[in-house]
Amino acid sequence: MIGNIVIAIGIAIALAGIAMLVRCIQRASRIRASQFEPGALEAELRRLILMxxxxxxxxxxxxxVMVVGMVV
Structure with a gap:
């Protein structure tokens, strides 16, 4: 019972990470298409790397968390 709840929480967290990765790809495409000055481009890329x-x-x-839920 508790294992299923922990697995569900792990799935939700993992999906949030995947959604953030999709957002990173979208943002990188937008950065590539735009015309930034070198300093602004470097700042945007630093933020993107952090994200x-x-x-x-x-x-x-x-x-x-999902693995812990499977073990429990």
Whole structure:
């Protein structure tokens, strides 16, 4: 019973990470298509890298929660 709840929470967290990754791809496409000055482009890419790392971390955390739910 509790394992199923933990698995569901893990799935929700992992899906949030995947949604953030999709958002990163959309934002990268928008950055590529636009004309930024070099300084502004660097700032946008730094934000994008941070967002991408957070998305991957959240996705892995969700997967870890799902594994814990399967063990429990």
């Amino acid at each position: 991408n790392g957070a998305a991957v971390g959240i996705g892995f955390f969700g997967l870890a």
